[in-house]
Amino acid sequence: MVFYRGVKRPIEIIYKSLNSSICCGRGYSTLTHRGNSSAESRGYLYKHADGPRTYAMSIRRYSAEISSMEQMNLIKRLRERTSAPIKEVKTALITSNWDIEAAQKDLRKRGIVLASKKSSRTAAEGLLALAQNEKKAAVIELNCETDFVARNEIFQYLALSLAKLALLLEGSQQTSAAIPLGLEHLEDLKMNLDHPKLSGEKSVQNAITEVAAMMGENVKLRRGFAMSTPSIGVISTYLHTSPQPGVGRIAGILSLEVEDQNVPQDALQHVGSEIAMHVVAAKPLFLTKEDVSSDALSNEREILKSQAESSGRPQIAIEKMVEGRMRKYFEEVALMEQKFVVNDTINVKTLISNLSKEVGSPVKIGSFLRMEVGEGLQRLEASNESEPLANAA
Secondary structure (H helix, E strand, O other): OHHHHHHHHHHHHHHHHHHOOOOOOOOEEEEOOOOOOOEEEEEEEEEOOOOOEEEEEEEEEOOOOOOHHHHHHHHHHHHHHHOOOHHHHHHHHHHOOOOHHHHHHHHHHHHHHHHHHHOOOOOOEEEEEEEEOOOEEEEEEEEEOOHHHHOOHHHHHHHHHHHHHHOOOOOOOOOOOEEEOOHHHHHHOEEEEEEOOEEEEEEHHHHHHHHHHHHOOOOEEEEEEEEEOOOOEEEEEEEEOOOEOOEEOEEEEEEEEEOOOOOOHHHHHHHHHHHHHHHHHHOOOEOOHHHOOHHHHHHHHHHHHHHHHOOOOOHHHHHHHHHHHHHHHHHHHEHHHOEOOOOOOOEHHHHHHHHHHHHOOOEEEEEEEEEEOOOOHHHHHHHOOOOOOOEEO
């Protein structure tokens, strides 16, 4: 009872101040601001029997004078226009007082800044894009951070556009070998884009930056190669894990050269496509066993000899074991010695020999290239080594 009497008076004062409509420091008032929001403030003043005066204020803020349905509609429309993350879309609209044109402009401005901040992050996912005409084939690797972005149609459209542009680069060497593209020259070129969300004339670098802003990830043009069509022969290609024609995660490209220009191209192209698929599956490092470097041979022979000596067998037996294992090594790394993946009863050398008999003219593989998205990137991040050139011969 003593406690109740001690607090009864302050409680009554607080109760009266909260229900009073007199604006004398303890009333109710509404402040309306034209623009983004309106605020209601409720204040009250009370005095404890033995304590100082205390003033408290609570404020509630409301959204701009636009319905939630209209807000959701604007968010949806701006996201459809830009493909930017929902969080960024909403922030831009609020900042721009729900003006969709101003918000879109703001997104583009901030997108460039955000893209530059993300440029240091590892981008090991992405796609290869391949384009081909009668003179050459070109393949580029466009990286991003997640496979979710790699499946995006805008990202795929950009990758295909870059591969088609790479065909326009003039190589200094007219050879059927795979030649690395000079990316510094490619990035300076202009491209005409015709996508609902990516259109107009832009430089390659600006187009990549704009897509990076849309996706909210680091997007990077990593590397590219071109292979010229032989004077008499064909270029055959294969793309593995291909979400649409022209893009995939692994690419195989090779040139088939023939002596007789009257040889039917269809027969060459059919076998060439199968060998390109074989290159993707079997991962050869060299074209023939004669192409294997002396360093690779000596290292492999040293390892095999050490393994054979641990068996405790006589020296003659050890030498035979090493030679047998070296033949197995050539079958693993040299394309012409590998078992053909479509028909493993023959090797690729026999396949080419059979094709030569079929078309009535000698056929040979001029060169090949195998590329895979992200190969070597994690190792490069750890060791700061130079960029690998893919498997080419």
